[in-house]
Amino acid sequence: MSHPVASLWAATAAPAPDTPPLAGEHKADIAVIGAGFTGLATALRLAEGGASVIVLNSGGPGFGGSGRNGGQVIPGLKYDPDTLDRLYGEATTDFAGRTAETTLSLIERLRIDCQARRCGWIQASVKRAHLPLLAERMRQWQARGAPARMLGAAEMERRIGGRGFVGGWLDERAGCLHPLSYARGLARAAIAAGARVHGDSEARALKRAGSAWRVELSGGAILAEEVVVATNAYTGPLWPRLEETVVPANSIQVATAKLPAELLGTILPQGNVVSDSRRVMNYFRVGPQGRLMMGGRGPFAEPRGPQDYARIVDALHGFFPQLREVPIAYRWSGRVAMTWDHLPHIHQPFPDLTMAIGYNGRGVALGTSLGLAIGEHLLDRSRPLPLKLSDIKPLPVHGLYPAYASIAVWYYRLRDSLES
């Protein structure tokens, strides 16, 4: 099954496993809706634990954010560890700190061929005003044993090979991978463990059927004891008001043509991946075939052509003026699910219906780890979920989000540009 997005990932990914559309009536212990990292990791863990699992996805595995992202495997949540401890308890902080390691060691255990490396993530600042905040974040993780340290302007220049960075911190827990190959590898591993994964199989309705659930598709149905909804930023009207709990924002990404060796040798020579510390941030890395990739916030409407990627290309040329003459070879986008509190949520409107949503653009490590934890919890209810359950709370006037979220992005950009 080919990937519908003309991304660098789709052009270079491992082959997709066979995931035929579901047809006819089926039974399973657990139906998982969504075959991104969350749904696939849930299904893998459940199948390894002996449950019968059917996974549905409205495209091939990795059709959503999981097959389109920057491939940066970053631990942590939006809030710093001391705040997480206070709000959610040390177990949540500990979970958040381990998500990258959980993901990278899962890939090692399953031998998924997805170019995964422990490459280290730099949160880089172009603003001196951000450095105390980054130093404090680094200190809090370091106090919890994380291999992390601050980088000065000179080391930033050596490590990044771009201009304008005044400092940052390096988190060596982080890694990088090829996200579409990873999603496909995870699907393959779930299938090998006994799960059934069906692509091009959109769940159209989710209904009670006695004490079980009936998941209806256009060509069939599943009767399942339990259901996991892992549709994240691609959530539709399947469950009342779930889609109104997030703002689905576009993240856009570009990749250059293959860089000539003399340029490639000076850009991110140690293989780190980077995000900048602005409120409306950009992220970048060297991707497959020696191409520089950069991504950031896009328009709320689906991008239609190169003009909708101009902002990110300008940012790329701003950081790396030496690449002005190098053509942009790939442009693509995907959706990220933003929440009002910048945190992911797990909902359980019924004990046998679990939903994970709202990763705010950072879900490679988080989606994998939450998926495994949900699987573990459903196999053995005494194993706690890593986040407190929350109610499904629709955002006010959700239908107007393109307007108010655009104003918020404009305001954050303004604040970014006003900071010295």
Ligand SMILES: Cc1cc2nc3c(=O)[nH]c(=O)nc-3n(C[C@H](O)[C@H](O)[C@H](O)COP(=O)(O)OP(=O)(O)OC[C@H]3O[C@@H](n4cnc5c(N)ncnc54)[C@H](O)[C@@H]3O)c2cc1C
């Ligand atoms: C451009 C971009 C760059 C990003 N960069 C990074 C990064 O570098 N690092 C990072 O940590 N995170 C990044 N993210 C975020 C990360 O990709 C996501 O948080 C993560 O992939 C979410 O995984 P998921 O499995 O929860 O959801 P998804 O991967 O989005 O999967 C949800 C799936 O549900 C399916 N679906 C929806 N409705 C139905 C239905 N009714 N029936 C059947 N299937 C359905 C969709 O087809 C989709 O495949 C990025 C995201 C984007 C878009």
